[in-house]
Amino acid sequence: MSATAELIHRPEGSDGGSQLGHPATGELDLSHGVALYLENITVSFDGFRALNKLNLAIDDGELRCIIGPNGAGKTTMMDVITGKTRPDRGKAFFGQTIDLTRLTEAEIAHAGIGRKFQKPTIFEQHTVFENLELAMKADKRVWKTLFAWLSGDERDRIADTLRQIRLDREADRPAGLLSHGQKQWLEIGMLLVQEPKLLLLDEPVAGMTDDETMRTAELFVSLAGKHSLVVVEHDMAFVEKLGGKVTVLHEGSVLAEGSLASVQNDQRVIEVYLGR
Ligand SMILES: Nc1ncnc2c1ncn2[C@@H]1O[C@H](COP(=O)(O)OP(=O)(O)OP(=O)(O)O)[C@@H](O)[C@H]1O
Ligand SMILES: [Mg+2]
Incomplete structure (x- = not known):
């Protein structure tokens, strides 16, 4: 079976998500394309199954929330997608052709998967603008030294990102002076300048x-369509504001x-x- 044919095959145990536009025929709706596809992913830590035959399919441009105890x-699950943890078994595809289980963490990031961890990893002594500039230059596809001048296009992209993350008025302030929420937005901006296809938050x-929190929801809604987003959150008001499909994980499965x-x-x- 070709990779594409395998991807069209609906994983067992999935209900097809028929309320939200997927046909109830047991097949994936490929009209949007699949951004991420996990099938039967199992991860064990010393015999304990942290993931147990997990199935998940995210459409191109979809905003998906993951909740659960x-x-x-x-x-x-995010560790598996980003290559930090290798599954014992199962399939993990980015798009229809990129087998994530065969790539290193760096290759996965380069392929277009950006991940935001809980603790911001910004450069506090640098300005907000410089943080975005450094993130852009750290992107291997851009391949510039830290001392190279930015092109007009790159400056525009940083300016657009600053507006998106609502930090345009803070561009010249040291990042260390931002509020906790603004630091989180800056870190999201540092991912966005690298133009990821899929964002994991x-x-x-x-x-x-x-x-x-509500401004962050507005930001994510505005990013959907251009990017696919997978958002793990416990805050139900936030999940409601995002408005997308929700997947509930429990004991390592859906x-x-x-x-x-x-x-x-x-x-x-x-x-x-x-x-609870
Ligand atoms: N490196 C590891 N070694 C051993 N056990 C681990 C490891 N990483 C995670 N686990 C265990 O796997 C299970 C799943 O953990 P995980 O961090 O994925 O849960 P989570 O859904 O993110 O929870 P939370 O909402 O608390 O963040 C937990 O029981 C955890 O203790
Ligand atoms: Mg967690």
């Missing part, structure tokens, strides 16, 4: 004010998938997560 395997609004309203009404989800 502590220890469900959400971060481990693990608890991006932890520690943010309510206002910052427990439920669909609109937020549908998973919130799912008795199994209430028992293991929302009802």
